Every structure is written in structure tokens, then in C-alpha cells.
Amino acid sequence: MSELKGACIFGQSGGPTSVINASAYGVIATALKNPNITRVLGAEHGIKGVLNDRLFDMGQEDPAELELLKYTPSSALGSCRYKMADPDVDDTDYKRILEIFKKYDVRYFFYNGGNDSMDTCNKISKFMQQSGYECRVIGIPKTIDNDLYGTDHCPGFGSAAKFIATSCMEVHQDLRVYDKGRVTIVEIMGRHAGWLAGSAALATYAGAGPDLVYLPEVPFNMEEFWQDVNGIYRSKGSCMVAVSEGVRHADGRFIAESGDKDVFGHTQLGGLGAMLAESVKRQTGAKVRSIELSLLQRCASHVASKTDIDEAYMAGKAAVEAAVAGQTDKMVAFERSTENGQYVCKAKLIGLTDVANVEKLVPREWINPRGNGMEQPFIDYVLPLIQGETSMRKEHSLPRFAKLKKIQAEPVRN
Template sequence: MSELKGACIFGQSGGPTSVINASAYGVIDTALKNPNITRVLGAEHGIKGVLNDRLFDMGQEDPKELELLKNTPSSALGSCRYKMADPDVDETDYKRILEIFKKYDVRYFFYNGGNDSMDTCNKISKYMQKVGYECRVMGVPKTIDNDLYGTDHCPGFGSAAKYIATSCMEVYQDARVYDTGMVCVMEIMGRHAGWLAGAAAVATAYGSGPDLVYLPEVDFDMDQFLADVERVYKEKGNCFVAVSEGIHYADGSFVSEAKTSATDGFGHAQLGGLEVFLTEIVKARLGVKVRGIELSLLQRCGAHLASETDIEEACMAGKAAVENAVNGITDKMVGFERDIQDGRYVCRTKLLNLTDVANTEKKVPREWINAEGNNVERPFVDYVLPLIQGEPVLPREDSLPRFARLKKVLAK
């Protein structure tokens, strides 16, 4: 191992989760305690903070406030959706990043995010190698979508899955209080991978969840959907449907009527409004009472329903990133692998090549979806259950959540 001393920068990117700051704490706390890391800097709004020289001196923060990050949702340092050009096409951003790295003697760079964030991390890593600037770069996984390549699961997914399953169980009870029937359609996040929508079936496994679940891994057929809904409604007098926002027809076009409304910084369609579209069609075709529910941001910021397992693993991922980097490893992302020991779930970290992870999506295995394409099989439920376990002891102030309050002192 070659010893390398210098400052580190940590940044958060992409859509936040209820445990993304637990990973931040894992990185920041571990880095502050390591003698090889001379200074810990937090980038304001991810890579944009590096480009704009907006870096916070994390050593100036109260340790107790930093610890509160473990139970604070969203991105405490601010996030971004910024797509960096290929350095062979335009080196402008990379030259600026190198300038900032040299200014603060940055020798470690940790970036916390999903697919697109790992692409950013990969590009920076390869550029620093190309120009001969020694800087160890590590990706820290994050995404409620659970679609990062090579890792068994992603920090943030377990808590979102728990929120979705719990919300489904609660909606199930409410949707059956009257003696008149109703169709309820719940829209759940997930553009190309249906992990989140599939989590709704965990509620069904415990007696209070959706009758039908539609994932983007299977082409959507509107006529079959209406037939499914009508069949269940006639059998039960009610029908509860969970749909991924990214369900699409056989030609690849999104079912959502809002598919062309906007795109994010990476050119992905910003979906939404699917539940409104489907409820209108169901009402028109079947003539029954229909209610649409969109969980929207609630599923990714519901820290009050976070999984303790998810919090611990998110923190573990951040800690592993720092420890591996200091031990001489670079150009990797921390991943998870699961094992069963004495009948109990165990999670360990492993390392994945950034090039392999960048822009590659992990889908729900087709064999975990039923033949009809309108629900998931038991192996999916068994996969999710260990990830939603545990109730964290949440800091409170007058019975309200007490989240971290960072001073965010700019580095000089």
C-alpha cells in the first residue's frame, strides 16, 4: 500500500433517499478520524459545488449534529443532476475540477449517487489517471430504484420499500370502509426497473396489499389491464392496483400521459400523472368509483418509516469507501453481497469497477414476475423482507423529528 496524504471531497448527487445522509456520515466521520486525510470537504450540490468552488469544511461541524445525519432524510449538502461531457469531447469541467483538487490538495474523492452519478465518478477517475494526478476515487451507492449493477441491493431501497409496503397496507384498510366498491390505483416510482412497485406486493403477502402489480420489466397491455381490473372488481367488490411510473407499451412508449412534459439533467423523461391517466380510463370503461394515489417524494423522504438495516448498511457503505481508498484502492464503487448464516441475513461490502457500474441498470428478474405480468412471485418478497427490518430510535424535539442542522462553513 502506498501512503497518500491529502484532503478529501465528498458529494451527493441525484434523487435523495431517507438514508443518503447515513452514507454521508459514514464517509465524513471515518475520514475525519483518519490521519491520512488532512481535511474533509463537502461539496455543495454535488459536482457543481466542486466546479463552483463551494466546499464546506466538515471539520467545523458539531460532531453531535453530524451524528444526526444518520436519521436525516434528503441530501444534507445539496444534490444535483449535472451530466458531464465526455472528456475527449470537452475537457472544460475536468480541467476546473483538477484546478480545485490542486487548490485544496484533494487526494480522495467520494461521490454518493446512482447510475448517472457513478458515470460522473467514473469519468473523473479516468481523467485523473490520464493526466497523472494521484487521487483515489470511490463511488458510494445510493438509489431507491435499486437498479445499480453488480450490487445485491442499494442503500435507500430498503427504507423506500418499507414505506411503500406500509402505505399500501394502510390504504388497503381505508379503501374498503364503504359498502360501495372502488378501484384504487397507486403510482410508485421506477422509470425502467420495477423494484419499488414490486415492494407493494410485500403488503399483499401480509394480507393487506394490491391485487395487481405492474412493473416496467413487462410490456403493458391496456386491454389486458382493464380486463384484470374488471375481473378482480367483480370477484371482490374492490380492486387495488400498484403501478410503476415507468410502465410502457410494447413499442417502448411510456403509458404516462406526462411522458414528454420535461426531462432531467441527464435527458431522462420526468414521469408522473400516470395514476390520473389510468383512473380516468378505468372510470370511463368500467363505470366504477376510482381513486388515484401518487406517493411521489414521500417514498424517498419518509425517514419516520426508515429501515434500521438500511441505515446501518448506508453508513457501512460510506465507511468502506474511505477505508478502501486509504488502503490504496481507487476507481471502484462499494457494493453489497448478501449471505445467510445460521438462518440469518448477513450483508457484506464488496468492490465493483466504476466502468462496469456506470449507466448500467439492474432489472427485476423475469422469473420473479408472474406469467401474466400483473404481480410478483414469492422470491421477490423474500428478497425484500430482510432489507426492511428494524425500527430506528429517532431523535425527537417536541414529538417532531430532530434533523441535522449543519453550519456549512465554506472552506478557504
């Protein structure tokens, strides 16, 4: 493809992670140095920032503050959950995006998110092609759920897995303080895919974790659950359970379904741990406590994996390099290999159409036959992703996160 010069827009979408800003830094730092990219713009609250003409000039930020993005959790530019209509049904948003792209001479668009974000990316890419406006579009993966198709794993998952395993190990120590046993149920995120809940098994692998682990990939049977918990409680005097919020009945209904749905049609979940705790208390008479890790799973940057931080940065950098080299309509993905006995991860590209709205589940053979624990291949898969410690800067022994000025960008003057 021919050389293309113009501005770029970077946006963040969906649920944050502890390393999503490392990807942002990968994009911003790489784009600011590239002569083909005339300006680097950050969209406030994802695609809504483009639609609302809320774009920040990232070139006016302090370089030292930008570098701190690598260790700053959540979405520094703001996120959104905004579902764009099919352009064949309603192209209003797409025409507005094209208008904004022309206003700022945008020729590169980078969007960082999960399944729904890749769908948005795909729709924008196709519309720009149909409109005859040359703009190279690259998606950058992000999700602690680790359920994006086509990539070995997703930035954000490794750090969340490390936090979950670490927290379960700490809770496990607390469980055994008193002479009277108890049952503790830890509720972990994950609507359809059980990668996060499965990560609790890392704690068990390390010798201090849950006795039982339940994932959405296996139908949840309440009677078998009671039997499992009661058997361990009676034999050991205590029982620790890790369960995904998305566990379902055999007919597909969520155990903790509220009936509410978000803008993408996803069922809203919540309160599973408390619900199961009450049922176990009635069945066994044991003292039961439920713990919901909640948002801590996606923002606990103090225990982030160095591997995860480095790979998140790599994903952002690779997106810019690919676009400048002529690639478009793609998502950056990870490919795992082993070299000289060591884990190696390299970036590759896959088509946006292939990845959009497709979920990657935990292989059934990585879950034990009873459906209440993880097999060794799962442990072997996750362990390399949680390695290394964060180099987070601290002041007064507290994290020093990035402080961006967020200066509104000026349109191109003709």
C-alpha cells in the same frame, strides 16, 4: 500502493433518499478519524459545488449534529443533476476540478449517487489518472430505484420499500370502510426498473395490499389491465392496483410519457395513476381514485429501515477505508449471504467502468406469468432489507434533523 496524505471531498448527487445522509456520516466520521486524511470537505450540490468552489469544512461541524445525519432524510449537502461532457470532447469541467483539487490538496474523492453519478465518478477518476494527479476515487451507491449493476441492493431502497408497503397496507384498510366498493390505483416511482412497485406486494404478503402489481419489466397491455381490474372489482367489490410510473407499451413507449427529457436524456414521466384511473372509470363505471406516493417514497425517514440505515453507513465507511488502503476507480457494492439462517450483508468493491450507466432490472421469473403480480422469490429478496426501526431523535414528538453550519473551507496555504 504508497501511503497518500491529503484532503478528501465528499459529494451527493441525484435524487435523495431517506438514508443518503447515513452514508455521508459514514464517510465524514471515518475520514475525520483517519490520519491520512488531512481535511474533510463537503461539496455543495454535488459536483457543481466542486466546479463552483463551494466546499464546506466538515471538521468544524458539531459532532452531535453530524451523528443526526443518520436519521435525516434528503441530501444534507445539496444534490444536483449535472451531466459532464466526454472529456475527449470538452475537458473544461475536468480541468476546473483538477484545479480545485490542487487548491485544497484533495487526494480522495467520494461521490454518493446512482447510475449517472457513477458515470460522473468514473469520468473524473479516469481524467485524474490521465493527468498524472494521484487522487483516489470511490463511488458510494445510492438509489431508491435499486437498479445499480453489480450490487445485491442499494442503500435507500429498503426504506422506500418499507414506506411503500406500509402505505399500501394503510390505504388497503381505508378502501374497505364503505359499503360501496371502489378501485384505487397507487402510482409508484420507477422509470425502467420495477423494484419499488414490486415492493407493494409486501403489503399483499402481509394480508392487506394491492390485488394487482404492474412493473416496467413486462409490456403493459391496456385491454388486459381493464380485464384484470374489472374481474377483481366484480368479484370482490373493490380493487387495489400498484403500478410503476415507467410501465410501457410493447414497442417501448411509456404509457405516461410527457415528451420532456432531463439533462441525462431521461424521459420525464407523470400523471400515470390519474390517466389509468380515468380509463378504468370509463370502462367499468366504478368509483376510482388515484394516489401518487411521489417524493414521500424517498424522504419518509420516520419509517426507515434500521437495516438500510446501518448498511448506508457501512457503505460510506467502507469507501474511506478502501481508498486509504490504496483502492481507487471503484464503487462500494453489497454482497448478500446467509449465515446460520440469518441474512448477512458485506461490502465489496467493483470497477466504476463496470457499473456506470448499466441498469439492473427485476428478474422476469420473479414476476408472475400474467405480469400483474410478484412471485415469492421477490418477497424473500426484499423482506430482510426492511427490517428494524429507526432510532430517530425527536423533540416535541417531531423529528430532530441535523442542522449543519456549512462553513466555507479555506484553500491550502503554501
